[in-house]
Amino acid sequence: MKYIESMQNTRVKQWKKLLGKKERDKSRKFLVEGFHLVEEALKNGLVEDIILKEGTDLPVKWDVELADLFTVHNEVFAALADTDTPQGIIAVCHKPRFELEEGSLETVLLIDRVQDPGNIGTMIRTADAAGFSAVILGDGCADPYSPKVVRSTQGSLFHLPILKGNLGDWIERLQTGGVKVLGTALQGAKPYREIERADRFALLVGNEGSGVSTELLQKTDQNVYIPIYGKSESLNVAVAAGILMYGLKN
Structure with missing residues (x-):
């Protein structure tokens, strides 16, 4: 589990860009917030990074082997969160690809x-x-x-x-x-x-x-x-x- 404290961290700057449509379209990545949605994204194999606010624990039953895990300072997490009362977890996800016949x-x-x-x-x-x-x-x-x-x-x-x-x-x-x-x-x-x-x-x-x-x-x-x-x-x-x-x- 890597710890990030600074808002100037390169990863933090990249994550923040995903709050904008331009970067989401360019990178084909987006942010998911909250335990339920992060779990759904994990089940579908879409999670690249999991970002936890200080003091937040991952559910033991989750399979996070393919994701990079980060704990971040409260200020960093607040800059990434979009909800008024964040649950303390955000995931960086790849956009799903669907092939329709x-x-x-x-x-x-x-x-x-x-x-x-x-x-x-x-x-x-x-x-x-x-x-x-x-x-x-x-x-x-x-x-x-x-x-x-x-x-x-x-x-x-x-x-x-x-x-x-x-x-x-x-x-x-x-x-x-x-x-x-x-x-x-x-x-x-x-x-x-x-x-x-x-x-x-x-x-x-x-x-x-x-x-x-x-x-x-x-x-x-x-x-x-x-x-x-x-x-x-x-x-x-x-x-x-x-x-x-x-x-x-x-």
Whole structure:
């Protein structure tokens, strides 16, 4: 177990850079905070370094043979932590790599320009729980490897394929592979309970304020909406996505 006290340490400077998207993209690494998430990352073989605050112990049952272990001064740990009440453990992880075969994409969540990290994380977690094959993030979405999104996924990020790409291209690719693409909209749409179900489908949800772009909605096979029976004007995008992911599955 190596001890680091100085904020000027080369490793500390490199770890701090991972709080920014630019370095995460460049290095294909990200930070994971908290015992549950670090354990999930270990189970999936993604951990490179484990960073412990002074006075924090590793669980005895963890297999950390492949990770480098560091104890750091409280000031150093505070500079790396993103939570208000840190648990005293952070891991440096490699981004998971997923290889998708065309036939394996049974149910897919497509996300257009959703910017709130909590919404992105919640939708990834719900897609995992609903048994979806993958989540695909279009341009303008929050970074799935930012600390807030990682926490919101509660570990689903490690075993559900999360991809980034041009959603227009993905819609065409999915349709060519026999996957029905369902957009979410109020105009020219049907209540989701009234459409013909499909075993293989992709659900397209959009930005918190403006919804799915018109350009993408013109590419879908069908558009659906969730009826609102009370006085609320709309549903939170993560809540709506959850209702539809479960409601549309056969």
